[in-house]
Amino acid sequence: MKKYAIDYSHSTIGFSVRHMMISQIHGTFESYHAEFTVSDIEQMQDAKISFLIIVASVSTKNFDRDVHLVSPDFFDADVYPKIHFESTYIEKLENNIFAIHGDLTIKNITKPVIFTTMYVGRGMNPWSQEVYGFQARSKIDRRDFNLVYNTLLETGGVLISDEIEIVVDLEINPV
Template sequence: MKKYAIDYSHSTIGFSVRHMMVSRIHGTFESYSAEITAADIVEMQDAAVTIIIAVASVSTKNLDRDVHLVSPDFFDADVYPKIVFTSTYIEKLDDRKFAIHGDLTIKNVTKPIVFTAVYTGNGINPWTQEVYAFQAKTKINRRDFNLLYNTALETGGVLISEDIDVVVDLELNPL
């Protein structure tokens, strides 16, 4: 099994959520780490993936909102400082598409989720290092993880939808 490191300057862990039922708010987590191993990273089926995210690193490009997100109303980062995803198994869907099954833990609540991942290619970077790229997407219901804050709108609906779209773009280098 080979180990792989994330190229942080070419990777992103992001999310989006509907706001006021009409638009989307996008955010990222700026601090995270990963353990990724695989005998054949392109085939992925024997890969093991663990990603640990620092909750306090959330960024929506709005300081007041970011402070609110790490508060007890949402993530409660002082009590629950990490989000953890650990793969349990990976199934090949077609030549470049995989279902990465695993456990997601937010606020000490662990639920099974499935990322649909696409191997987007590989190459040699200008420093003669191999790189492999993947994009993985999933949708979670924030209420499943005790992210309960919301406000009803006078016009109907709620301020924040329950569904969160998660997109992970990773560029990996073999160690």
């Protein structure tokens, strides 16, 4: 099994949520750590993948919203400072497409999730280091993780949708 490291300057852990039922708000987590071990990075099926995300690093490019997200109304970062993902198994769906099954823990609530993951390819960076690209997507219902804050709109509907899309773009390299 080989170990791989994230190139943080070329990777993103992001999310989006519908706001007022009409627009998408996008955010990222700027501080995280991941561990990858796998015998064949292009085949992925025996991979062990683990992510640890620092909740207080959330950024939506709006200071007031970010402060609200780390408050007890949402993530309650003082009590639950980390989000964790641990892969449980990986299945190949088709050429370069995998389903990464795993357990996602937010606010000490663990639920199974599946990330549909595309192996984008490999290349050599300017320092002659081999790099590999992946994009993973999943959708979760935030209520499953006790992220329940919301407001009803006078025009009908809610301020924040319950469905959250998670998008992870990674560039990794062998250690």
